[in-house]
Amino acid sequence: MGKVEEFEELRPLLFSIAYRILGSVGEAEDAVQETWLRYDASATRPDSVKSFLSATVTRLAIDVLRSARVRRESYVGPWLPEPLLDDPYGDPARAAELADSVSMAALLLLERLSPLERSVFVLRDVFGFGFDEIAATVGRSEAACRQLLVRARRHMHDGRPRFEADREERRELAGRFFDALLQGDVDGLRALLSADVQLVGDSGGKAPALPRTVAGNDKVARLLSAFYPQLRSLGVSFEASEVNGQPGAVLRDRDGRLLQILALDILDGRVHTIRSVLNPDKLSHLGPPADAWAVDREFRARRKRDR
Missing domain, CATH: 1.10.1740.10 (RNA polymerase sigma factor, region 2, helix turn helix motif)
Structure with a gap:
């Protein structure tokens, strides 16, 4: 070869x-x-x-x-990882094994680690490399790499995301969530959101976004129900998709350009976190990004006329 x-x-x-x-x-x-x-x-x-x-x-x-x-x-x-829609592994079983390690929640936990801790954790706990290979890679002794791994595991364990075990159950709940979202069903959303749900947006200052993280069942339900049904009236399309191995959706403008990626964390039959990536720099690897500012202007003009 x-x-x-x-x-x-x-x-x-x-x-x-x-x-x-x-x-x-x-x-x-x-x-x-x-x-x-x-x-x-x-x-x-x-x-x-x-x-x-x-x-x-x-x-x-x-x-x-x-x-x-x-x-x-x-x-x-807020900074979020660039969304990944397609796992590069050709083996679906192996891709499923790796799904939780590539989730937005897991990647954000990895952000807390030092570069060496992060690398040792990824090589050992995700991909199963031997300590001899890891030591040669990062330029540390095997004993030092074991200590780096202990610290990394401690940090990861303290905040480790726990997802529903059944991927089909996650997918089904996400489908009900997006149906309620697009229908503006406040009560339906409340029933699907955890009490302490968080809505986090990443625009990098390059697209309209929430000024801060929104938290709480009622606040998030009302905000979502007031916003997303209006987007559909502007020609924005919604496509359910796995995002970093978890349930999510891809939003496109009327010309098919990428507007937003939504990713959900689901636990105990409820949506615990909704992450929204709007920064066009983080969407361009998936296709041409939309002009989110133009969509926002049209959205505001439509709401003003409807009042």
């Missing part, structure tokens, strides 16, 4: 490692591409191509993450 074939076979794994470390599709793809360039330029063949490529993409992702953390400190409003 040639270099190209070897690399392409491992590309899904490399992307999955980089995305979990970085929370960014674009940055993960760049890290994978740079990994290929380094592999292609290497004169010697490594004993294990998988170990070599995994180590290379991890080191690149660590370097990017260290600089990205500085940028995120000045990010406008």
